[in-house]
Amino acid sequence: PLLRATYIGFNVNKPPFDNPLVRAAFSHAIDRNIFPKILRRGEVPSSTWIPPGLSDFYSPEIGCSFNPDIAKELLEKAGFKNGSGFPSVTLLFPTREDAKLIAEACQELWHKALGIKINIENQEWKVYLNTLQKSPPHLFRMSWGADYPDPDTFMTLFTGFSGNNHGRWKNKVYDKLVNRGAKTSDLNKRQ
Numbered sequence: 187p188l189l190r191a192t193y194i195g196f197n198v199n200k201p202p203f204d205n206p207l208v209r210a211a212f213s214h215a216i217d218r219n220i221f222p223k224i225l226r227r228g229e230v231p232s233s234t235w236i237p238p239g240l241s242d243f244y245s246p247e248i249g250c251s252f253n254p255d256i257a258k259e260l261l262e263k264a265g266f267k268n269g270s271g272f273p274s275v276t277l278l279f280p281t282r283e284d285a286k287l288i289a290e291a292c293q294e295l296w297h298k299a300l301g302i303k304i305n306i307e308n309q310e311w312k313v314y315l316n317t318l319q320k321s322p323p324h325l326f327r328m329s330w331g332a333d334y335p336d337p338d339t340f341m342t343l344f345t346g347f348s349g350n351n352h353g354r355w356k357n358k359v360y361d362k363l364v365n366r367g368a369k370t371s372d373l374n375k376r377q
Contacts (some may be wrong), residue, residue: 189239189332191232191340192221194277194292195353197322202264202273211260212325213250215299216292224287235344236337242373243337254299261300269301275324276305280314285327292327318352326352337376338368 196203196212203209218231230238233249258268266272277292279285289306296302304325309317318326330350332339341364342348346356367376 187228187230187237187239189237189335189339190329191235191237192229192288192327192329193235194288195322195326195328196355197324197326198353198355200322200324202266202275203324205264207260207264208266210250211257211264211300212296214253214257214260215296216250217252217295219252220291220295221288224291225284235340237332237340240335240337240340243377257299261302266300266302272300272302274305276307277325277327278314278317278323279306279308279327280311281308288327319349322352322354328352338364341367 194212194216196209198204198209213233218233221231222229232238232246233251234245235249236243236245238244238246261267261269261272277289279289286306286308289308293304293306296304307323308314317323318328330340330343343350344353344355345351345361345364346358347361370376
C-alpha cells in the first residue's frame, strides 16, 4: 500500500464553497466505496486525510461519511433547497483516465444526491498545475503522496503557508497545532 490520498479540493474563496455547509454537503454526497470499483487498483475508500498506513494516526471515524439525507439538509441550510439557485461551477482535473473516471463519478453523485449539475473540465498536467497555483477553480481533483512516513507530510499541505494549499483554506489554530506536532517526538502529544 502507498501512503497516498486522492481528494476533491474546494476553493474556499469562491462562493458557494466559502460556506462550510456547502462543502460538508458535497462531502456527504460522495460514496467513496465506488472508487475501488471503477478504478480497480485496490484503493481503500476513506473520509479522513491521514491514510491507513499511518496506523498510529489514522482515524477512520473522522470525516464526512456518505449520507445523501444529511447532504440535502446541509445544502438546504446553505440556501440551495434541492439544488435550486446553485451557481454554475466546474470540477477541474488533470488529463488522465483515472482522474476523468473520478470526476465523472463525482459529477453523477452530486447530481443524484443534491440535484446539482457540475461541469467537468480537464487540462494537461503543467497547465493544470499552473491553474491551481494562479487561480484555482471552485473544485479540483488532486492527490498527495507522503514524502516521508509521517502524518506531518499530509497535515502541512493544508496550512496557511503551504504552496500546495490550492483550496486556500487558512486557520491559525490549525497551523499552530501542526507546527507543534512537527516539533515533538512524543507520540501521544503528536496524536
